[in-house]
Amino acid sequence: TVMALPPPLPAAGADGSPVLLNFNECPLGPSPAAQEAARAILPRGGRYQFGLRGELAAEFARQQGLPVDHVAVYAGSSEPLDRAALAFTGPDRSLVLPDPTFEAVADTAAAHGARVHRVPLLADGSHDVRAMAAAATDAGLLYACNPNNPTGSVTARGQLEWLLANRPAGSVLLVDEAYIEYSGERSMLDHVRAGADLVVLRTFSKIYGMAGMRLGLALGRPDLLAKLAAFGSNPLPVTALAAGLASLRDPGLVPERRQANALIREQAIAWLQARGYPCLPSQANCFMVDVGSDGKAFSAAMADRGVLIGRAWPVWPTRVRVTVGTAGEMARFREVFAQLAPARSA
Template sequence: MSFNIEDLARVNVRLLKPYQSARRIGGKGNVWLNANEYPLPVPFTILQTTFNRYPECQPKLVIERYARYAALSSDQVLVTRGADEGIELLMRTFCEPGKDAILICPPTYGMYSVSAETIGIEYRTVPSLSHWQLNLPEITKLLKDVKIIYLCNPNNPTGNLINPNDLRILLEITADTALVVVDEAYIEFCPESTITGCLQTYPNLVILRTLSKAFALAGLRCGFTLANKPVIDLLLKVITPYPLATPIADLAYQALSDYGIKLMRKHVIELNNTRDFFCEKLNQLACIEKVFPSKTNYILVRFIDSIKIFNALWNQGIILRDQNNNPGLSGCLRISIGTRQECEHVITALQVL
């Protein structure tokens, strides 16, 4: 008698194409520019020494510090295992599988659709317009049974900001029917563009944040969901009992100190300067068709022969992120901003291709 263990799995999981994270794709490199990480470590170390007790479900000191940083009250902040847990937690709280749907606007972050497929929730797509702005008329046509709309702002992988007036219009259109979740994972690179000030006006607004990018703590897996208290209270019913390990809360607390925030802002200035330098140099290369403007710690570049470029750099240990399979991004590679030396190394390698 033969038995295939996969027969026990849910059908949607058997059919699922998993999200290909940078580390899952792999590669053997010494210049890693494919995961939008900050290129250098930060000087925090674990101070807690007692681990025989379970951690707080929501570490009070971390919540208080993030609330102060975001200019919100503590009851508007939920801490999660990266922003990815926040993405899925919202679906598990507000969407009924087989009945409700979410809506996304590709090209965008891949985990929105993967999380929906995993849970068994329909996801609808309204591709962005040619300049990667929202197609509000088409979104409006597809809102029946949609409980959550996920938007990345600045957008990953394109690096652009969404028109703030369009965001407000969408919040008003969905005021009584759906949540608008604005993923601000990269907002520290353009803090003036945050939409947190709209929380008091729009009860259906939810914002996702992370310490993975500008705070240089991708390995920590610490994220935040910002919303009004009724939303947070519902999420607290569903979240796992101990989402943040004690060492993670310890390091997050340090990162959100006055010193940690000052250090992050210093790093942002340096990285943005490196990004501008890198874009200027890329624009001078014959192998490049277009360098798209970016408000993030990565840039999207359209190459004349992107597959050749990707493979040639891969073989030299320079690992980029291929975007050819993303809607509207044919010929594009996404390049994280590394150190000045790493960016110069990429320029040198491209000059001979």
């Protein structure tokens, strides 16, 4: 007899289980085709299936007009992000990154003995590329995140191109495009194609809804990718490869999810702003709201009421990050937010 599978997880918030708006995940999970592909490959999970990695790289390369040797597949984008910190920073090569941003690369660089230079975002939420270029003459790595986590704010491509052209000699630019599919922004991949000192990261954790399955990409010149590869072997889960391939081959998936996310995000932001709580414009699946009091305490109070939201960043102690959930989850978010934060004149 076949062992019974556990029952499916209840929809968050439906039965008293917490609403999860805290990790910038996609509430929709893997697409139906991706789930089917993962199920279909499971019986062959006893094999490494190295060929599947090449198939996924070839599919992405074909879609983006990249040579396949400019594509490296990892189990998520955290892995190549850490490897970039190890490869391009050290005691005499510092890291420059915006603030606030996704800080994983800073933690790894610091642990690797590198100095870390945090450059505040401009008031519109974009990267201050001039200050970033001037932050450290010994910079080994400049990290840009577009759209940025935690703000969802975007930096115009021209600004990132300026940074690429004007960065300190010998440094590499890393552009983390984890959220780019949610935005209308143009990728920096064409500069990878042109052979720049640039690595672009993509992930299947966000719009593709595969955070728990683990799949990501590093895109760059083969010599740059080789420096990341040098830090150890990189085995991949076949379920993620199969699901990732199915996702890439579904042309409707990204535009559909982008549109649904934007609609729900803009509704939430409009509601908050009308109640007197300012938000930075976002083009991702998260945004920051200024609650006008200690953000950490506010997040904790929301959590007590069953709605888990993101945290505050030290530079902006009164703003908290909120991940865009389903329409139902965001209705619950508004209910609990209203209990804690009264409407006030904007």
